[in-house]
Amino acid sequence: QVQLVESGGGLVQAGGSLLLSCAPSGLTFSSYTMGWFRQAPGNEREFVAAINWSGGSTNYADSVKGRFTISRDNAKNMVYLQMSSLKPEDTALYYCAASTASIFGIKNKIVNHWGKGTLITVSV
Numbered sequence: 001q002v003q004l005v006e007s008g009g010g011l012v013q014a015g016g017s018l019l020l021s022c023a024p025s026g027l028t029f030s031s032y033t034m035g036w037f038r039q040a041p042g043n044e045r046e047f048v049a050a051i052n053w054s055g056g057s058t059n060y061a062d063s064v065k066g067r068f069t070i071s072r073d074n075a076k077n078m079v080y081l082q083m084s085s086l087k088p089e090d091t092a093l094y095y096c097a098a099s100t101a102s103i104f105g106i107k108n109k110i111v112n113h114w115g116k117g118t119l120i121t122v123s124v
Helices: 103-107
Strands: 003-007 010-013 018-025 033-039 046-051 058-060 068-073 078-083 092-099 118-123
Touching (some): 003 092, 018 118, 033 103, 046 078, 046 103, 092 103
């Protein structure tokens, strides 16, 4: 059974930083493109960042470019999202995603597995 378990969410002040982690299990991790999405109340789930199987290629939503960094450790079966300079508009439920598609595919929500999400709240 495939599981993606996110952790690291919480409450942070604007301008602060957080590190999200995702621990996938039940899949061949190094074969998957991994991504992060977020969904704010009343909004659709939106793409945040993605990383290819080797970690050699990444892609970001314009809204987070320069502030967020996605990375992965294939030896530990972990994917991370380092978030800095957080803004109140970053407040959302953040989801880890695993896809057998490319970065282009995962950006278009071609996702095989979703985590349950971890909540980030950025206060003013």
